[in-house]
Amino acid sequence: MADLYGHTPRGPMGVLRAARWSLQGLRAAWLHESSFRLEVCLFLVLGPLGWYLGGTGVERVLLIGSCLLVMAMELMNSSMEAVVERFGNERHELVGRAKDMGSAAVFMLMMNVVLVWAVLLLPRWL
Numbered sequence: 511m512a513d514l515y516g517h518t519p520r521g522p523m524g525v526l527r528a529a530r531w532s533l534q535g536l537r538a539a540w541l542h543e544s545s546f547r548l549e550v551c552l553f554l555v556l557g558p559l560g561w562y563l564g565g566t567g568v569e570r571v572l573l574i575g576s577c578l579l580v581m582a583m584e585l586m587n588s589s590m591e592a593v594v595e596r597f598g599n600e601r602h603e604l605v606g607r608a609k610d611m612g613s614a615a616v617f618m619l620m621m622n623v624v625l626v627w628a629v630l631l632l633p634r635w636l
Contacts, residue, residue, distance in 0.1 A: 535589075539584070539585055543584070543588045545584055545588075546581065546584050546585070549580055549584055550581065553578070553581060556574075556577050556623075557574050557577060560574040560577065560627075561574065563630075563631060564630075572630060573626060573630060576619070576622050576626040576627070577623055579622065579623075580616065580619045580620055580623060583616045583619050584616050587612035587613060587615060587616050590608065590609075590612050591609055591612065594608060594609065
């Protein structure tokens, strides 16, 4: 959807507004989503560990970035669930399917973290 500015540059104030909205979203996720809090706590351990264990810049980006992707997908999943809950909490097959698929997307990225860390680090230890 186009915004009020169309294709013209937003300028510094537009960037600041967008940053403020992003921070509000992170705060809401922290306050209302226990899964997000858990993933942030894991990132606080895995992020520095990935920086330390990554032998090159590319390895560090892969190790740390794979963890960031999990949190980003958790935010998307939580936002989708919030929109669904906005329209009621009665059981519906499509609502259940959408929630399950969002959860599956987070799970797939968690498996990506395991794969990336294993492929990059296991050969060093074996």
